[in-house]
Amino acid sequence: MTGAGSLIRSAEVLVTSPGRNFVTLRLTTEDGVVGLGDATLNGRELAVVSYLRDHVVPMLIGRDAQRIEDTWQFLYRSAYWRRGPVTMTAVAAVDVALWDIKARTAGLPLYQLLGGASRDGVLVYGHAAGRTTPELFDSIRSQLAEGFRAIRVQTSVPGIDKVYGVSSQPPTGRYQYEPAHRAPLPVEEDWDSRAYLRHLPGVVEAVRAEFGAELPLLHDAHHRLTPIQAARLGKDLEPYDLFWLEDCTPAENQEALRLVRHHTTTPLALGEVLNTIWDYQTLIREQLIDYVRSSVTHAGGITGLRRILDFAGQYQIKSGMHGPTDVSPVGMAAATHLSLAIHNFGIQEYMQHSRLTDEVFRQSFRWADGHLHPGEEPGLGVDYDDDAAGRHPYEPAYLPFNRLKDGTVHDW
Numbered sequence: 001m002t003g004a005g006s007l008i009r010s011a012e013v014l015v016t017s018p019g020r021n022f023v024t025l026r027l028t029t030e031d032g033v034v035g036l037g038d039a040t041l042n043g044r045e046l047a048v049v050s051y052l053r054d055h056v057v058p059m060l061i062g063r064d065a066q067r068i069e070d071t072w073q074f075l076y077r078s079a080y081w082r083r084g085p086v087t088m089t090a091v092a093a094v095d096v097a098l099w100d101i102k103a104r105t106a107g108l109p110l111y112q113l114l115g116g117a118s119r120d121g122v123l124v125y126g127h128a129a130g131r132t133t134p135e136l137f138d139s140i141r142s143q144l145a146e147g148f149r150a151i152r153v154q155t156s157v158p159g160i161d162k163v164y165g166v167s168s169q170p171p172t173g174r175y176q177y178e179p180a181h182r183a184p185l186p187v188e189e190d191w192d193s194r195a196y197l198r199h200l201p202g203v204v205e206a207v208r209a210e211f212g213a214e215l216p217l218l219h220d221a222h223h224r225l226t227p228i229q230a231a232r233l234g235k236d237l238e239p240y241d242l243f244w245l246e247d248c249t250p251a252e253n254q255e256a257l258r259l260v261r262h263h264t265t266t267p268l269a270l271g272e273v274l275n276t277i278w279d280y281q282t283l284i285r286e287q288l289i290d291y292v293r294s295s296v297t298h299a300g301g302i303t304g305l306r307r308i309l310d311f312a313g314q315y316q317i318k319s320g321m322h323g324p325t326d327v328s329p330v331g332m333a334a335a336t337h338l339s340l341a342i343h344n345f346g347i348q349e350y351m352q353h354s355r356l357t358d359e360v361f362r363q364s365f366r367w368a369d370g371h372l373h374p375g376e377e378p379g380l381g382v383d384y385d386d387d388a389a390g391r392h393p394y395e396p397a398y399l400p401f402n403r404l405k406d407g408t409v410h411d412w
């Protein structure tokens with residue numbers, strides 16, 4: 001359907017902070033159909049707000065909301081300055097809002113426009129962490145009790161004060177590890193790769209012995225290792241049958257994975273900081289990874305991520321979309337629709353949002369037996385509550401950074 005009614009009448013960039021910051025794009029057509037897109041880039045939220053408000057919104061007013069591919073190409077190519085997280089998050093927000101509008105106009109849940117369901121539900125993984133092994137076991141038990149059927153395991157390391165993925169508080173039932181700190185400057189953390197490499201395999205061994213062979217276990221090394229260190233870790237973890245080892249080396253060096261791959265059969269997931277198909281050329285063509293970690297929110301939306309995943313599918317590489325708390329419920333809904341529809345789905349990350357966040361974003365997804373289903377509401381199935389959002393103004397927040405013992409800045 002194309003006509004005067006499908007022209008974009010308004011484009012609003014909404015910022016709210018119900019416990020953490022979220023940026024949302026809301027497009028409304030002349031017919032009054034509303035579409036939402038997630039534009040949250042953790043720790044750099046206002047850069048995307050400006051990109052959208054100052055440069056994209058003026059170009060959207062009067063455009064035909066039905067022309068999704070054309071709008072994607074226009075935003076990508078007309079900027080001249082291509083790729084990058086700020087650009088691709090802004091493009092994603094527009095793309096997802098347009099898909100939401102198209103599906104709401106059709107009266108169908110979005111996954112139906114993407115080819116319909118390829119499965120009954122989307123297997124997700126939850127998050128467990130502990131400062132000690134007994135605390136980690138308790139955390140895994142509470143995630144299993146919440147209904148998760150696959151668990152990411154993160155642990156403290158003796159000699160390191162603050163480790164990615166582990167809160168300074170004991171984990172609770174609805175576990176939400178939140179790395180961003182509400183502060184005017186980034187918080188400093190510390191790192192020691194040798195201490196980590198010595199400690200982690202024993203913890204994973206203990207978890208496997210306690211919880212049995214069936215439970216899918218995942219681990220995120222969060223970009224900290226050199227290729228040879230990552231190769232050793234992959235080898236050391238082989239006996240414990242990880243579902244994946246994530247971001248074992250900094251993601252931007254695609255060639256690094258050749259060395260890791262050469263030494264280990266532990267499956268590898270990578271790419272939550274990557275945002276276009278170009279970032280995956282070597283990784284996919286040389287089959288250096290098993291799972292693509294990019295999110296709908298940061299990789300150009302449904303249109304951008306689907307392009308990457310279709311390429312990956314030719315090489316039996318599957319999806320493993322990034323889904324931490326900084327991907328808003330709008331971004332998670334888009335991910336769940338796409339995960340339900342594609343053939344080469346692997347697993348999806350799911351970190352339950354806070355109750356305050358759920359008051360701002362009203363969602364219609366279903367959660368049962370470790371699986372998400374986006375539900376049958378037309379569009380994404382998410383509504384934005386302006387009153388609730390208005391109670392939580394933006395607060396500056398940053399991700400931490402790492403220093404080694406001698407003061408050198410290290411990857412976080």
Ligand code: KDG
Nearest residue numbers: 042179220222323324326349
């Ligand atoms: O914004 C950065 C976080 O989302 C990231 O650190 C979380 O690595 C992460 C993960 O796998 O969820």
Ligand code: MG
Nearest residue numbers: 220246247272
């Ligand atoms: Mg990660």
